[in-house]
Amino acid sequence: MELILIHFPNTVTQKNSSEDTALHVAIQDGRFNAIEKLIRLGTDSEIIYQKNKDSISPLYLATEKCESSGEKLCEGERWKILQLLLQESARDEAYAVKIQGMSPVLAALKKSNKDILKEIIDQLPKLLHVRDENGWTPLHAAAWDGNVEAMEILLSKCPYLALQTDKNGSYPIHIACERKIKAFVVMKVTLVKLHPLSGTIGLLIKETWPDLAEIKNKKGQNILHVAAKAGSDDAVQCILELSSEPVIIEKLVNSKDVDGNTPLHLASMHNHCEVMRSLTKVKGICSEHCNNDGLTALDVAMKSRSLSTENPVLLGRAILIVAGILQSEDRDILSLREQGCGESKSSPAEWIKDRVNTLLLVATLVASVTFTAGVTLPGGYNASSDPHPGTATMLHKGMFQLFVISNMLAMYSSILAVVVLLWGLSRDFYVAELAYHSAGPLLLMALIGMSVAFLAAVTVAVSKLTWLGNLVLSVGVLYLAKVVVVLSALIFPSSKSAMRIVVLYYMAVSKVRRFVKSCVWSFGCIMFIGSVSSYFLCYLLLGKDFLVRF
Structure with a gap:
């Protein structure tokens, strides 16, 4: 191999049908010595950045393979390969510009390997600011996956990642709420790392983001808008709990996006009944807010034609009517006519x-x-x-x-x-x-x-x-x-008493349905465990004769 590289150094950049270079193939096979020679004797220093047809660079591939191997970190060949590529990249001051798209940080996040993530960030800290095609930072990706440990690591290295936005103007916390990740955990990690010396989460919100209603994306939506649209009731409740100031809560629930929709409008539009119940319980919510089309939340619910059996349209309308949400003046409540x-x-x-x-x-x-x-x-x-x-x-x-x-x-x-x-x-x-x-x-x-x-x-x-x-x-x-x-x-249709009965009925049915599902799941698990246990017990008692009979 050395003779080939000495006499034909340009072969190091040649690609096969999958557009893999020799370095890609060596990394896949875990050949440390071959990789070292390719880097040392090759004439092209850019080989560690070259991508195959799947847009995967050797460094990204090494990160994937390092996680997937059964060897202990710091001992196996895969770890040595990753270390070698990281050290080679660190010598190039422009590595952050050359590593675009498929960053090795994303590979570490995908595999949820915090040790590899720490090593990559320690040796290549500029990768913290490398964005993908959506404008996401590594913190956006970690928030989307709900990887709290990774978020802690990223924020410990660069606290201000929490204040970076993507192409849509969304903060990492917007992404977390959109993904239905429990916002309490995400917000706690984000805010604590921004102000490590602060006491309670409420104080952190007050000092870091005095007005949560001002954290908006390009659509003018705050984090409550995003959580309500996604139907994440856990996120909605946690946001309201963390926002201890009544004034801030009132701003959050009554804030409008560029289309004039409040969080309740968005929840009604998608018939997220649990979110609607949580929002209508807030004391400061305005029942008469109209969007740019002149529609209140009840008007929006009236236009819904959802066929969902989990959250029937009737239940969403009933929740709004019981809560006292009004329709616009020129409309009749549940106007069937x-x-x-x-x-x-x-x-x-x-x-x-x-x-x-x-x-x-x-x-x-x-x-x-x-x-x-x-x-x-x-x-x-x-x-x-x-x-x-x-x-x-x-x-x-x-x-x-x-x-x-x-x-x-x-x-x-x-x-x-x-x-x-x-x-x-x-x-x-x-x-x-x-x-x-x-x-x-x-x-x-x-x-x-x-x-x-x-x-x-x-x-x-x-x-x-x-x-x-x-x-x-x-x-x-x-x-x-x-x-x-x-x-x-x-x-x-316009009776609050009748609508209250509807809400109570569907709540009861929902609880019964969950109880039945949990009972069926538990029974299935017990039967499976019992069957496996019986099988092994018979095998221990009868040995090979049992296998023949079985």
Whole structure:
């Protein structure tokens, strides 16, 4: 190899089909002696900066391979290779200019190796200020990954990295909030390193960044804007906790970006319900703020067409209504008429009559079903030979009595709704509108009564089998609650009480869902561990015979 380099020194820069130089190949194979000769005998000192088709330089590759090897640092060949390349780069005063894009610092961050990161920064400190194509410093990259240890190392070398912005004007803390990293940890690390002699975090915020609302990117968004848009409720809560000054909190929640959107606008726009709940709890929040389009947060939520099952649009609207967030003056709360007319481009009179016809059909069906159920009672009637012929056989059972009462209420409510809705067929628009709104509560009562009657009938039919009766009753009550919530929100859209029920319902469902998921996950882990343990126990007891049988 030495003879080739002596007689043909230019071969050191030749590349293969992957555009790897000889130095790339030697680093991949971990050949320290070959690397040393290539650097010492080669004529091109720029070889350590040459990149392959993946834009990876030998120094970046050495950093990756050093982490991935199984050898202990400071002992293996990989570490010696990295040391050699770092020392060679340090001799060049322009190394920071020549190492662009794929900085070895990024490789160390990617592998989360703090020892290698320290070594690179100690020998090549200028790399702290090398930016990538997005204008990110190493601290931006560490914040994106949520690598707190790396952030501590970077800030110990250069505290003012926390105040550097990228091409979008975003600080590292903006990036952390956008990535849904827990902002408490990130902010604590950032602020503590800027003022190591300060006491509490609140004092650090006051001394370093007196007004958190002034830390904005090019879109005019502060850190609360970014966290709200990303849907990071942990970040939102931590920001509000760290901002102990009521004035600063009020500025944060009411601050507008270049589009006039507050953090609540952005959370409503993306239907981040947990964030909306956290923001609406802040005392200083303004309920009437409009963006550049003249829309309040509730207006924005009204325009949402999200089909998310995790955070339904109805829940987001309910949270805002319960919190007292207003719509703009020329809009009606949950204006179904406005939305329906806008989509179908029909007149209000036609719109209301279509709704009246729909409700009339539903009410008629409910009346028919409840009448049939009342005639064909569960359990039937007593025979003529019975002391009380013609009476219900289950007359004295509690669930049967509940069935009769619920079925009666459902039938009479639906009949009354039909009578009221017949007014809606008149040509008078205001009479039709009155009939539409009056029939809603009656139809709600009818549907709930019919649901309860069905539940009672099925329960009394299987009452002799205890576990099945309890299961039917539990499932029925759960779905009945859902019917009440959805219908209440539909019929009383502007009622805070109805919206409060919606919020409580979805919170309960969310907690139950998480509990079930955790139970299933725990059960799966237990079963897996049990299976593996049983397998090894049988192997220890039976030896190779078990493997043959298995």
